[in-house]
Amino acid sequence: MKPLLAACALFSLAAGAAAQSARTERAAIENGERVYLSVGCQACHGTVGHGGAARRLAPNTLPLPAFTAWVRNGSPGWSLASGMPAFPPSVVGDADLADIRAYLASLPAPPPVAEIPLLAP
Amino acid sequence: MEKPPKPNVDRRSFLAGAATGAAAALIAKQTPAAAQPAAEEAAVEPSAAGRPASDFMVDIFKSLDMEYMFSMCASSFMGIHESVLNYAGNRNPQSITCTHEEISVAMANGYAKIAGKPVLVCAHATVGAQHAAMALYDAWCDRVPIYLVLGNTNDAADRQGEVFWLHSAQDPAALVRDFTKWDDNPASLTHFAESAVRAYKIAMTPPMGPVALVVDEKMQEEHAPADARMPKLSVPTPPAADSGAIAEVAKLLVAAENPVIVASRAARTPAGLALMVELAEALQAGVVDSRRRLNFPTRHPLCGGSVAEADVVLALEPGDLSNVARQARQRNAKVVSITATHLFQRSNYQDFQRYAEVDLSIAADAEASLPALIEEIRRLTTGARRETFRQRGERVAEANRRSFEQARVDASYGWDASPVSTARLSMELWAQLKNEDWSYVTGWVNWPLRLWDFTQHHQYIGRAGAEGVGYYAPASVGAALANLKHGRISVSIQPDGDLMVAPGALWTAAKYQVPILIVMQNNRAYHQEVMWFQRAALKRNRSLELTQEGFGLGNPNIDFAKLAESLGVGASGPISDPKDLAAAIRRGIAVVKRGEPYLIDVVTQPR
Numbered sequence: 001m002k003p004l005l006a007a008c009a010l011f012s013l014a015a016g017a018a019a020q021s022a023r024t025e026r027a028a029i030e031n032g033e034r035v036y037l038s039v040g041c042q043a044c045h046g047t048v049g050h051g052g053a054a055r056r057l058a059p060n061t062l063p064l065p066a067f068t069a070w071v072r073n074g075s076p077g078w079s080l081a082s083g084m085p086a087f088p089p090s091v092v093g094d095a096d097l098a099d100i101r102a103y104l105a106s107l108p109a110p111p112p113v114a115e116i117p118l119l120a121p
Numbered sequence: 122m123e124k125p126p127k128p129n130v131d132r133r134s135f136l137a138g139a140a141t142g143a144a145a146a147l148i149a150k151q152t153p154a155a156a157q158p159a160a161e162e163a164a165v166e167p168s169a170a171g172r173p174a175s176d177f178m179v180d181i182f183k184s185l186d187m188e189y190m191f192s193m194c195a196s197s198f199m200g201i202h203e204s205v206l207n208y209a210g211n212r213n214p215q216s217i218t219c220t221h222e223e224i225s226v227a228m229a230n231g232y233a234k235i236a237g238k239p240v241l242v243c244a245h246a247t248v249g250a251q252h253a254a255m256a257l258y259d260a261w262c263d264r265v266p267i268y269l270v271l272g273n274t275n276d277a278a279d280r281q282g283e284v285f286w287l288h289s290a291q292d293p294a295a296l297v298r299d300f301t302k303w304d305d306n307p308a309s310l311t312h313f314a315e316s317a318v319r320a321y322k323i324a325m326t327p328p329m330g331p332v333a334l335v336v337d338e339k340m341q342e343e344h345a346p347a348d349a350r351m352p353k354l355s356v357p358t359p360p361a362a363d364s365g366a367i368a369e370v371a372k373l374l375v376a377a378e379n380p381v382i383v384a385s386r387a388a389r390t391p392a393g394l395a396l397m398v399e400l401a402e403a404l405q406a407g408v409v410d411s412r413r414r415l416n417f418p419t420r421h422p423l424c425g426g427s428v429a430e431a432d433v434v435l436a437l438e439p440g441d442l443s444n445v446a447r448q449a450r451q452r453n454a455k456v457v458s459i460t461a462t463h464l465f466q467r468s469n470y471q472d473f474q475r476y477a478e479v480d481l482s483i484a485a486d487a488e489a490s491l492p493a494l495i496e497e498i499r500r501l502t503t504g505a506r507r508e509t510f511r512q513r514g515e516r517v518a519e520a521n522r523r524s525f526e527q528a529r530v531d532a533s534y535g536w537d538a539s540p541v542s543t544a545r546l547s548m549e550l551w552a553q554l555k556n557e558d559w560s561y562v563t564g565w566v567n568w569p570l571r572l573w574d575f576t577q578h579h580q581y582i583g584r585a586g587a588e589g590v591g592y593y594a595p596a597s598v599g600a601a602l603a604n605l606k607h608g609r610i611s612v613s614i615q616p617d618g619d620l621m622v623a624p625g626a627l628w629t630a631a632k633y634q635v636p637i638l639i640v641m642q643n644n645r646a647y648h649q650e651v652m653w654f655q656r657a658a659l660k661r662n663r664s665l666e667l668t669q670e671g672f673g674l675g676n677p678n679i680d681f682a683k684l685a686e687s688l689g690v691g692a693s694g695p696i697s698d699p700k701d702l703a704a705a706i707r708r709g710i711a712v713v714k715r716g717e718p719y720l721i722d723v724v725t726q727p728r
Contacts, residue, residue, distance in 0.1 A: 044728065
């Protein structure tokens with residue numbers, strides 16, 4: 001009986017941890033989308049990171065260290081007239097930046113081009 | 122309320138135009154179609170009971186084949202306006218009311234880029250010219266002929282009160298002289314006649330551009346003398362490159378391993394587009410088209426090239442060539458430019474761009490120079506070179522094919538997003554346009570140029586020459602007016618901020634039943650400036666919280682469908698779900714085919 005109870009307890013803990021993790025991940029994605037839009041990333045990258053005036057960010061989002069470095073440094077030689085500017089922590093903190101990355105990484109890939117009739121050559 | 126007269130072609134002709142094929146009409150004419158009376162046969166009636174001079178002025182405009190008169194009405198050119206309406210029967214030119222002089226000139230810009238000739242534009246000398254100035258500068262930078270008449274009261278003794286003084290100037294054309302090719306303030310009717318014809322001649326000689334003619338109000342009311350005559354018009358043939366220069370360029374190009382052609386405004390006319398294809402095919406060289414006009418068919422295998430790898434760059438009526446020239450120098454590549462802008466430039470406004478260090482600079486009109494260049498290239502191309510060219514052409518075509526495939530893949534991202542992606546919007550439009558005789562009259566969105574199949578000169582007329590906001594709406598209406606007689610479906614992807622500068626263009630489209638499908642790119646901000654602000658604030662380590670305060674066009678969101686309907690244009694929207702686009706576009710095209718304008722408000726992604 002005791003091993004069964006222990007197993008149930010462990011299972012509950014694990015399930016609880018997974019649920020908590022899922023909620024945390026969901027919360028991170030939701031926060032990431034909110035910050036992404038409030039900081040104005042969509043102006044160049046689109047609301048779903050599909051690109052526009054600047055590169056596509058999703059899917060295949062950069063790993064977090066590279067993503068963070070890109071945002072913190074901006075594109076090489078960026079100026080008032082061109083390039084991605086550097087975003088300091090005062091504008092978007094590390095935690096929010098991680099959430100933005102989580103949001104972008106959660107976005108699904110588009111259907112294959114061959115399955116979009118309007119894009120047939 | 123009595124409906125205003127429709128534009129010069131009735132709706133049946135509009136619908137029939139697509140079936141009969143208007144190829145001949147597409148060829149821009151250098152000289153007006155109207156027959157020029159011989160010197161001994163001046164078509165001016167004797168002045169008996171006081172035929173006003175403005176009747177004679179309108180006779181001159183008729184002889185210049187002015188199809189329309191675009192104006193916001195004003196007292197200073199009332200004589201001319203009355204003569205257009207009553208003497209000329211409001212036909213050739215037909216009076217088209219605009220609600221702002223910027224609309225008048227921008228409409229004339231769009232019209233001229235399709236029709237290949239100017240219309241008459243009239244405005245007050247002071248306040249009218251001030252309103253018109255930005256649109257005039259757009260045309261100047263874009264090398265478009267604009268024929269602007271400014272009404273003025275030259276003699277102080279004739280100014281009847283305070284408003285006349287406010288609307289008069291000593292030198293009215295001074296305001297616009299920096300971005301017009303020529304101007305005059307004739308002192309007599311004979312002087313007017315010669316200046317009116319000379320102005321047309323100058324406007325239509327490459328590099329083409331705006332001209333301004335100041336016309337005294339009192340002169341318009343004088344009696345035309347019995348012996349008043351219309352001078353004969355002869356537009357100069359466009360300046361072509363001399364044979365020595367042609368020989369040198371052809372030799373360079375034929376010997377090159379990887380020549381690339383860059384073009385901005387090379388194809389002035391449909392004939393120019395055909396010549397560009399001949400040139401590229403003769404060399405099997407890629408063409409990089411920056412599309413201030415449609416210089417090359419977008420799905421031609423040779424459309425596209427790598428300037429960075431070129432050993433010879435041939436630049437035809439280019440824009441800013443300085444970077445291309447600098448990079449070419451670094452790899453010992455040669456750059457040749459052929460452009461008429463060397464023949465005429467002004468200095469105050471800096472539209473002439475940074476100095477480009479090229480190897481051979483030919484002051485000539487590119488289109489006029491192409492026949493001789495093509496012939497010489499063909500003459501020099503022998504068997505062995507021909508095979509080299511063929512292999513090069515295959516490589517260029519393969520690279521362009523891959524580029525097109527990549528564009529299709531790029532377009533798929535955000536395909537189902539809301540707000541609507543500009544790629545999705547463009548391809549929904551294309552699906553319903555591609556089998557019609559269509560014309561993408563204005564649009565800031567680049568997806569059509571990446572994915573649609575542009576083959577004819579009238580299908581694209583470029584952007585605002587000076588990138589001045591407020592060009593797109595009126596220019597698209599003007600272009601649609603020129604397309605009307607050919608039965609073409611004109612479509613614009615209209616930026617929201619641009620429409621708000623001069624929304625009265627919609628009213629003009631409604632009043633004169635100009636068939637155009639206006640699809641809003643309603644992204645609810647001035648996004649170019651959003652990016653600038655972001656960079657400025659972040660450079661200073663400051664907040665972005667007030668971005669929408671400074672640059673947003675929302676809160677309240679503009680209801681463009683209601684705006685259009687209030688101005689007499691049928692409309693639908695706003696549409697945020699891309700699945701709703703097809704039905705809306707279908708409805709819109711049906712309305713346009715009936716000969717009416719229609720607007721679809723689409724809420725789009727930022728870019």
